[in-house]
Amino acid sequence: MATEAEHAGPARRLRKPGWKDPRLLVGILLVVVSVAGVLTLVSVQNQTVPMYVARQDIALGQKIDADALRVVDVRLDTVQDRYLAADEPPAADLHANTLIRGGELLPLAAVGGRDPQGRKPLSVELPQELPVAVGVGTRVDVWAAERGSNSTTYGEPKRLLQSVEVSSVRELDSGFGGSSGQLVELLVMDKDLPAMLSAIANEARLTIVYNPGKADQ
Template sequence: MSSPSAAQATRLRRPSWRDARLLVGVLLVLLSVLTGAWVIAAADDTTGVYAATGPLLPGQEVRESDVTVVSVHLDETAAAYTDASGGLRPGTYALRAVAEGELIPAAALGSAREAQDKTVAVPLDPAASASLKVGAIVDVWVSRRDPDQAGVRYLDPELLLERAVVAEVPRAARGLDVGVGRAPVSLVVPASEVSAVISSVDQEARITLVPAPGQGGGEGS
């Protein structure tokens, strides 16, 4: 028969790691900690984006004082807004109006060159413009009417503008039915060249778009 002191020593013995109840307790504690960390992380699943502290006008240089960082839940729409994690780049300009307090779309900010560019529509043959793609970089060539010839005759083509960007292609030109006549294709051109492009259109010059070197865009005329 064991002595009282031996029985007491047995009761006070430190639990073994092999004790199933101890292992279950440890696992429950770990599970609780991990669950809590996940809940906290999920609750703070936000994205830092810029919002305008005041109205932003097209062509305005945007500085740090013009924006503020806000944390919002955007999910898959986050890419549509200006990410604030990298800071605001010097030489950033507003490309369109943004209201005070509005989240700033990524497409609303750009470079000084982009802020000065304008969109001009030029008429092209739909069959030729069918090969154009939005975003293609093209050189603009024009063949002006020959005023010394009877009827409709054109002079030799000349380069009017280099590296214009195709902003919009007629919907019909993107499908199988390209239609007839001439359809407007929108080009983004520097502000200094807008008058020259419009003048060529008004004079009914024949306009041809040639893919710029290194581009795989289409051609229109």
């Protein structure tokens, strides 16, 4: 005949663990640590920083002030130090030393004020329309036809510039008292400036031709 102790043994083994049971406490601790780890990882991955982006295209040599920029929150991870942060206003003497497209972050290598290739921006006024393919960042050749002695004829065109970069294009004012056409800004090396300036001063007829090839070395 079973004793009272034998009947009590199985009942103790099937008893639900209480709040003081070590196994339950360890399980709760593991769940808390796991949730905290996930939340920390998500927080780190979603961390963003305010950075400057260009409102619109910024041409080489153009002054960069607060009006030319806007602030966005982005996640850059390890490359954050390569771009202009928005933690303080832009420097008063900040200029673009390359073309910066609208909506792009500003690489630190692209701001400062001097073109790495030593080019100078030169504005050329054109009465005729540009080829459709020509725009900011494209390359063009510039041909010049000298004005004849009777001021109504022009000589044979000669190529003055080859594969130069276009840094800016804008329409000239038109209407009463104004002139129509386009003003194109080209990035020109010092050695090519005299011929271009002479052609402009002598009112040569300038023509821009799209050049899809690479720049001359």
